[in-house]
Amino acid sequence: MDSTKSSGETAINITESKSSKGKAPATNYTVTTKATPYQQQGGWKRGISIFDFILRICALVAALAATTTMGTTDQTLPFFTQFFQFQASYDDLPAFTFFVVANAIASSYLVLSLPFSIVCIVRPHAVGAKLLLLIFDTVLVGFTTAAAAAAAAIVYLAHNGNSNTNWFAICQQFDDFCQRVSGAVVASFIAAVIFIFLVVLSAVALRRH
Template sequence: MDSTKSTDEAAINIAELKSAEGKAPATHDVITKATPNPSGRAKRGIAIFDFVLRICALVAALAATSTMGTTDQTLPFFTQFFQFQASYDDLPTFTYFVVANAIVSGYLVLSLPFSIVCIVRPRAAGARLLLLIFDIVFVAFTIAAAASSAAIVYLAHNGNSNTNWLAICQQFGDFCQQVSGAVVASFVASVVLIFLVLLSAVALRRH
């Protein structure tokens, strides 16, 4: 009877070992699947940062557009028939500045859904590549507008004695302050767009 009992216990132990061996790979698979992918997490973090930067660039571009577009000053010590007035649309460079920054603002609004797609699907290389191409284009567009307007603002502040261009900021102080602020905001938008280009390049490099 003891031999029969020993045989039964040996059979039970063998069955338990086989059962444990059969379940071990399944447990390993569950652990492997539950382990988060660090690369995917990093790409999602880059995409979230990209979205935040796009909002910052949008705010800066809108501020530049609205500030320059509402710039207008009339000197108060002249009669209504004889006035000195300074407005942004008196200069084609400032008009271009307003149009360029308005277009950049529109692009940044349209790019937000693509940035959200990159957050939801961090491995979507197509949306990221599209954003990279358009970001490069609008970086050049924004810098061109800001740089050309900065040259006019410099002349307004300092003039140019060689060409007999007088500095007008002593008389039109408010006008010069507004256009200077608009140019600074546009340069901020340009810098943020450059960071967006670098982020997109890093995200694509990780693919």
């Protein structure tokens, strides 16, 4: 493949050198074909960067919603028995605490990444900023998905319980708590999906510099 490509290029160069007796029209042709897509690329790369910026704001909204919903959920039951606690909060379960911390980190990262996204809009050919965003976005895909999945596993258990391990469902008592927590999990999964789209967008924008 290398040999065919390079031989093709050499052939072009030979015809170029033959035809370039005085005017070099082939050379000008090569330059024009190279220059025009570069300017066109600037157009669609800027479009991708603007879309990237909008997606980042959507992800920020989703991550902030997940953090605040989970963090402020605190249900106190009007009665209490000796078997069930009369208060449920996110810090009762380690998975929910991790969820709040991870989504808060994701929100902070998204705020910090907005200036870099603006740099990509202003300078569509900036490779460094895009590569940096892509690497951190990929790490954040794993981070937000881990938080959402761990919380989802616990929420599932809270809803349905598990007879094999004698873990009882607690959502009959804490229905409001469970509903809010489920909403937070969904918001975090939305943020994770947006992060996947951000990685793919950055990769497409990086493809031809």
